[in-house]
Amino acid sequence: MNADPLKQFLQAEGATLVGVGDVTKxxxxxxxxxxxxxxxxxxxxxxxxxxxxxxxxxxxxxxWLKAKGYRSLSIPPDSDRKMGKMISKLYxxxxxxxxATCAGLGWIGKNGLIxxxxxxxxxxxxxxxxxxxxxxxxxxxxxxxxxxxxxxRHCPSGAVQGHLWSLGNPMREIVSYDKCxxxxxxxxxxxxxxNCGFCVTVCPYSRxxxxxxx
Amino acid sequence: xxxxxxxxxxxxxxxNGVIQYDEDACREGAQExxxxxxxxxxxxxxxxxxxxxxxxxLFEAQEYFVPEILMCADALYAxxxxxxxxxxxxxxxxxxxxxxxxxxxxxxxxxxxxVKMMFxxxxxxxxxxxxxxPLDKFVDEQxxxxxxxxxxxxxxxxxxxxxxxxxxxxKAKNPDCMIxxxxxxxxxxxxxxxxxxxxAEDASNALKEAIKMVAFLKKLRDEKIQKK
Numbered sequence: 227m228n229a230d231p232l233k234q235f236l237q238a239e240g241a242t243l244v245g246v247g248d249v250t251k252x253x254x255x256x257x258x259x260x261x262x263x264x265x266x267x268x269x270x271x272x273x274x275x276x277x278x279x280x281x282x283x284x285x286x287x288x289x290w291l292k293a294k295g296y297r298s299l300s301i302p303p304d305s306d307r308k309m310g311k312m313i314s315k316l317y318x319x320x321x322x323x324x325x326a327t328c329a330g331l332g333w334i335g336k337n338g339l340i341x342x343x344x345x346x347x348x349x350x351x352x353x354x355x356x357x358x359x360x361x362x363x364x365x366x367x368x369x370x371x372x373x374x375x376x377x378x379r380h381c382p383s384g385a386v387q388g389h390l391w392s393l394g395n396p397m398r399e400i401v402s403y404d405k406c407x408x409x410x411x412x413x414x415x416x417x418x419x420x421n422c423g424f425c426v427t428v429c430p431y432s433r434x435x436x437x438x439x440x
Numbered sequence: 441x442x443x444x445x446x447x448x449x450x451x452x453x454x455x456n457g458v459i460q461y462d463e464d465a466c467r468e469g470a471q472e473x474x475x476x477x478x479x480x481x482x483x484x485x486x487x488x489x490x491x492x493x494x495x496x497x498l499f500e501a502q503e504y505f506v507p508e509i510l511m512c513a514d515a516l517y518a519x520x521x522x523x524x525x526x527x528x529x530x531x532x533x534x535x536x537x538x539x540x541x542x543x544x545x546x547x548x549x550x551x552x553x554x555v556k557m558m559f560x561x562x563x564x565x566x567x568x569x570x571x572x573x574p575l576d577k578f579v580d581e582q583x584x585x586x587x588x589x590x591x592x593x594x595x596x597x598x599x600x601x602x603x604x605x606x607x608x609x610x611k612a613k614n615p616d617c618m619i620x621x622x623x624x625x626x627x628x629x630x631x632x633x634x635x636x637x638x639x640a641e642d643a644s645n646a647l648k649e650a651i652k653m654v655a656f657l658k659k660l661r662d663e664k665i666q667k668k
Binding site for chain 1: 557
């Protein structure tokens with residue numbers, strides 16, 4: 227099933243990147259029938275507007291699929307999870323990075339974030355899982371970071387280890403989140419921004435991204 | 441008071457809202473029901489629960505899967521939250537309170553939450569202990585609240601082994617208390633061997649069992665109304 231009409235439709239509605247990946251291997255029993263992940267990204271900073279845009283794009287995707295008789299499940303952006311709901315139990319069963327890498331929209335960088343060739347890590351992501359047999363894009367199976375270690379050197383908490391991600395070794399810890407978090411909590415008390423974000427800003431891909439989006 | 445056609449229309453809206461997991465429709469339907477002065481209990485049973493019964497059927501027919509069930513449950517709660525404060529306590533001869541939780545060592549609670557929902561719907565007072573609940577907490581809570589029913593849930597074999605201990609302790613202190621167990625590793629045989637009074641295999645079966653139970657309550661209620 228051709229996915230191009232869906233991609234064009236979503237891009238016309240404001241999506242920056244849309245890709246389709248075969249995510250079957252990453253699914254647990256409750257959602258195993260939803261073998262395709264539609265990864266949607268917007269290259270805007272994380273604001274209420276960005277999240278609203280993504281949620282709208284997800285609703286449009288669901289509608290598009292439903293009209294063709296297919297099921298879908300939206301995994302909302304991480305910052306828009308109403309955890310009190312029954313359905314929110316399922317959100318943590320799936321991670322946007324899986325959809326993004328499977329859909330060939332980026333790899334997981336040394337900074338632990340999705341890096342897209344054009345926009346770097348300055349993206350906000352959402353996923354729609356579906357049982358529609360959409361044609362899939364070519365996935366990333368390994369890191370394209372190479373020898374670059376800017377984010378490792380600039381990380382103030384030493385959380386970024388410098389490991390290269392690969393699909394074959396999913397259990398490897400790339401970023402020590404405890405260290406990252408400990409820095410965050412310290413910063414909050416100093417009334418600074420909780421996220422330092424150096425690993426995003428120093429990434430050459432993200433810097434190019436800024437140029438591209440202007 | 442609204443006429444029959446209007447009443448039917450509102451109940452149908454609630455029912456379809458649940459089936460099509462449309463939270464807004466359920467909320468609207470519930471508000472309309474209250475605005476028209478309809479009976480809240482009736483709106484719950486003939487609207488929301490009737491929708492959930494259909495959802496159970498769609499699940500059995502493999503038209504719906506776990507995500508749809510959960511979305512339907514959210515829609516049902518959206519309506520229930522509005523209707524519940526207007527409910528009259530149903531007089532069914534049972535007090536109707538239940539202690540429910542997932543046993544120690546287990547954090548799976550989808551099935552437990554679905555069962556809890558149907559108890560909520562049926563007007564039970566639910567003492568939800570959450571997940572990963574220490575075994576003695578069930579015993580203490582039952583004694584404290586004097587609940588007629590205790591529901592134990594487990595998804596993993598390793599956590600299931602705690603169940604017989606809880607059942608034994610509760611039955612020793614309070615033989616009249618009913619105990620239901622549920623979760624993937626449990627079975628009818630285990631329930632019988634451990635002295636549990638009821639059993640549901642997984643989230644969907646738990647939902648079906650709970651729907652049956654609520655349907656039974658509804659029948660009781662209807663009979664009572666007819667007698668009047």
